[in-house]
Amino acid sequence: MRGFLKTLFFTSASLDLGDIQGATVRSFTTRPGCLLTGVALQPLALPKTIEPSTISEPTSIPHYGQWNFVPTSVGRSDSSEYTATAQPSESWYDSTQVNTGEDMTGVLSWNRIGGTTGTSQNLSTPIVQETGIAETAVATADDLFAPIETGAPPEVFTKQANPLDLPEGVENDGKPYQTNKFYTNLIVGAQNSSAFVFPYSVWYNKTRQGIAISHTGKSRNISRSGTGDSPYGMIHPVGMAELVFSAAGFSGNQSQLNVKDMQTASCRLEMRAGEGDSYLELPLVQGMGWVTGIYHGDIRPVVQLPTGLKRLRAENPGSLPESVLKYRVTLLNGVEWLLYITFEDPKCWKDFDLTVKDRYTLEAAKSIDGVIIQAAVAPQDQKLEVHYDNSAGMYATSFNIKGSVKGTAAQYSFEYSTKGKSQCGQTILFALPHHVSMMTSAMDSKKTGIELEAYTKGTMRGFLANSLDFKAELDRKVSWLPYSPDVAQNNLTYGVEQLQLLADVANKELQVDISSSIKGLNTYFTGKMIDKFAYILLVVSDIIGHDEITHESLDNLKTAFELLLKNKQTFPLYYDTKFSGIVSSADWKDYHGQADFGATYYNDHHFHYGYLIHTAAVIAYIDSKLGGSWGKTNKAWVNALIRDVANPSQQDNYFPVFRSFDWYHGHSFASGLFENPNGRNQESSSEDYNFAYAMKMWGRAIGDLKMELRADIILAIMRESINKYYLYSEEDTIWPETIAKNKVPGLLFENSITYTTFFGNNTEYIHGINMLPITPVSGLIRKPNFVKEEWNEKISPILEKLESGWKGVVMLNQALYDPKESYNFFAAEGFDSEKYLDGGMSRTWALAFSGGLANTLGLL
Structure with a gap:
């Protein structure tokens, strides 16, 4: 930073007077527990009157203390000590002054009354958050999903229509398209890859002219990811249909798939044979207990059985209403499915008969408008089928998310919209393991005992309900500075030598023109680089406490961020009018380009924008402390990035609702508008929660409490989901030992787990990508017991050979369970930042x- 070395830069804990010889010291700015010590090499001109009232001190800590001045002038015999005592008052100190009587050099020190005046090694500096943590105890919001904004994004984002075209028949009635949901495979490419709508998978089977259905959780394929002693991975077979919902007249190329009503957790499929009002409809919604087909018009239902039929049996348990028929379908692979057929007119069942055409086909005798066919895997305990009997005829079509917070207690729910009728007035819903651990006690009475394996999420449990209701305790202590559950931020302390080292290192790392450092970088690396300096700024401002350098660092960061605000970075951002989002221009002409990691087509948006949003939050926070209004001035620009990734409301027509975060799975997906037979995926769980943390802190910086609390709920959910699906601890794993011993999945798809990354197979890559960046929220998500297990089993064996920035990543992660060893690594004399720091890390x-x-x- 220009002019940095010319500035008197001392830590708020230690000042060697010898370093400022010849200076005239008018006042000292420090905090309790600090010692300014040393002997001047030349006489210093200290003021005759030392005024404790000029000392800067956080108001939130009432205290007693005293200032001591001990003369140390060369040749002076007077060794008397001058003392001023400060008592608590509204201004922290009274007006007591110390009059030394004449100019002299000496040592000025502060210590609490009742303490001892000792050397600097015995003193530490309490660091107090200035972000209003106390207010969180009464934070209340009844509707967390109100829109952030509803107006157009800032005009600096040039409006462009994305060059990617969707297949014919994909239409969302003018509403924003979702670009990263479970049904993405149905709207891109050849449209014949699976939509994993847990607990089932469905896909468009063009050969059989219908919608194929499968549930393969029980036949998981666990095998080694490579050869020899390579780790185990898991993948389920794809394209192996057990049922296909079709109709007579669906043949050749006459039928067409339409995908409609695409929402955050649901969509609706239609298959038509030519023109007319006859079609097969399938609503798909996450957690649906049934795969439901509704036959409209005069098409005759057909159910194909590609696996082959062993037995079809019509059943009448006696509890079914006259309008419902039940069939048990046993396939040659031994799997049993239940089929329920519901009629609007109870009399129609007499004219309807499901018969075996051949070993691979069931067909109805006639068409009946509005007939509902529902399929479910039969539970192992046949007694549990009563829950399917009672709920047959009703099906879910979508769900809305509602939530509220009072203090630190949060409640949220998936409120399902349903159609049809059932005996009990409810449908069957399935919940994932992290759902069950967060459910309200009222959900206990809705348990059915039915279980189905999810593809890559363990065992799902069935509930007879029209909503899934959850609770969460929010950790509102996570804020700007380092955090762990064992260390509340308002008690964070640093020793004198630590603070001096921080000052020295920050001094060196800030000798950078940040604008130049991001030149030529794509959005992702620009975000990592600029956020690195945001964290240094926090240290200078809130830990070291140096006002002048805070101002200079803030200005440097603002200047760099101005490039983004003016859209003058390497790859400008566009507002995509076709898919309703803020996208990188990097790969505009190359669908398979990787200049910005596919961000043009909605890959990794939350990863990229999380770094930028956190940087903006830090600027707004520090600027506000200094009396500025940067956050207010640039609110619309930053909010546009948040709206792109995490718009909470359908009232905002410029962006889809929650593009990245999947409320059902409990974490985000990163894949964008790309087809993959294994469904959606996400590689980095840590960059996922980094976005949620950034959104939280931006909400706090601009005073948007709903945004902040919404982020807190998402983080609470991630704490559960990530510790089940991404971080495999010994005490909480859903996988057998062959998978769990990997400690992390690597690449987690909806249908597969592969112990690798997109950029290599090194152990440090696979684990490190789920660590970085290490931030205050890391301590909330990454539990110390897991970090220790992972360290001992996976990191320690490779540590000695690590000679790259990944070593800095894993060593800072070590601080979550062993901060002393972590600190010793970074504090070591001769530490090589070039070798051991990732590009997004600072030693500071x-x-x-x-x-x-x-x-x-x-x-x-």
Whole structure:
């Protein structure tokens, strides 16, 4: 930073007077527990009157204390000590002054009354959050899903129509398209890959002219990811249909798939044979207990059985109403399916008969408008089928998310919209393992005992309900500075030597023109680079506490961010009028290009924008403390990025609702508008929650409490889901030992787990991509017991050979369970930043994070 070395830069804990010889010191700015010590090499001109009232001190800590001035002038015999005592008052100190009587050099020190005046090694500096943590105890919001904004995004985002075209028949009635949901395979490419609508998978089977259905959870294929002693992975077979909903007249190329009503957790399929009002409809919604087909018009239902039929049996358990028929279909592979057929007119059942045409085909005797056919895998315990009997005829079509917060207690729910009628007035819904652990006690009475295996999420459990209701306790202590559950941020402390090292390192790392450092970078690496300096700024402002350098660092960061605000970065951002989103221009002419990792087609948006949003949050926070209004001025620009990824409301017509975060799965997906037979995927769980954390802190910085609380709920959900599906601890795993011993999945698709990454097979890649960036929220998600297990089993064996920036990543992650060793690594004399720091890391933040935790826990 220009002019940095010319500035008097001392930590708020230690000042060697010898470093400022010849200077005239008018006042000292420090905090309790600090010692300014040393002997001047030349006489210093200290003011005759030392005024404790000029000392800067956080108002939230009432305290007693005293200032001591000990003369140390060369040749002076007077060794008397001058003392001023400060008592608590509204202005923290009274007006007591210390009059030394004449100019002299000496040592000025502060210590609490009742304490001892000792050397700097015995002192530490309490770091107090200035972000209003106390207010969180009464934070309340009844409707967390109100729109952020409803107007057009800023005009600086040039409007362009994305060059990618969707297949004919994909239409959302003018509403924003979802670009990263379970049904994406049905709207891109050849449209014949699976939509994994847990607990089932469905796809458009053009050969059989119908919608294929499968549930393969029980036949999971666990095998090695490579050869020899390579780790185990898992993949389920794809394209192996057990049922196909079709109709007489669907043949050749006459039928067409239409995909409509695409929402955050649901869509609707239609198959038609030519023109007319006759069609087969399938609503798909996450958690649906049934695969439901509704036959409209005069098409005659056909159910194909590609696996082959062993037995068809009509059943009448006696509890079914006259309008419902039940069939048990046993396939040659031994799997049993239940088929329920419901008629609007109870008399119609006499004219309807499902018969065996051949070993691979069931067909109805006639067409009946509005007939409903529902399929479900038969439970192992036949007694549990009563729940299917009672709910037959009703099916889910979509769900809305509702939530509220009072204090730190949150409640949220998936409120399903349904159609049809059932005996009990409810339908069957399935919940994932992380859902069950977060459910309200009222859900206990709705359990059915039915279980189905999810593809890559363990065992799902069935509920007779029209909503799934959850609770969460929010950890509102996560804020700007280093955090762990064992260390509340308002108790974070640093020793004198730590603070001096922080000052020295920050001094070096800030000798950069940030604008130049991001030149030529894509959106992802621009975000990582600029956010690195945002964390350094936090250290300078809130830990070191140096106002002048805070101003200079803030200005440097603002100047760099101005390139983004003016859209002058390497790859400008567009507003995509076709898919309703903020996209990179990098790969506009190349669908398979990777200049910005597919972000032009909605890959990784939450990864990329999370870094930028956090940077903006830090600028707004620090700027506001200094009396500025940067956050207010640039609110619309930053909000546009958040709306792109996490728009909470259908009232905002410029973006889809929650593009990336999947409320059902409990984490985001990153794949964008790309077809993949294994469904959606996400590689980095840590960059996922980094976006949620960034959104939280931006909400706090601009005073948007609903945004902040919404992010807190998402983080609470991620704490559950990520620790089940991404971080495999010994105490909480849903997988057998062959998978669990990997500690992380690697690439987690809806249908597969592969212990690798998109950029290589190295162990540090696979684990490190689920660590970075290490931020205050890391301590909320990554539990110490897991971090220790992963360290001992996966990281420690490779550590000695690591000679890259990945070593810095894993060593800072170590601070979550062993901050002392982590700090010693980064504090070592001769530390090689070029070799051991990832491009998005600073040594300043690494020292502040590991050192703050270690010192506060009494480990240093």
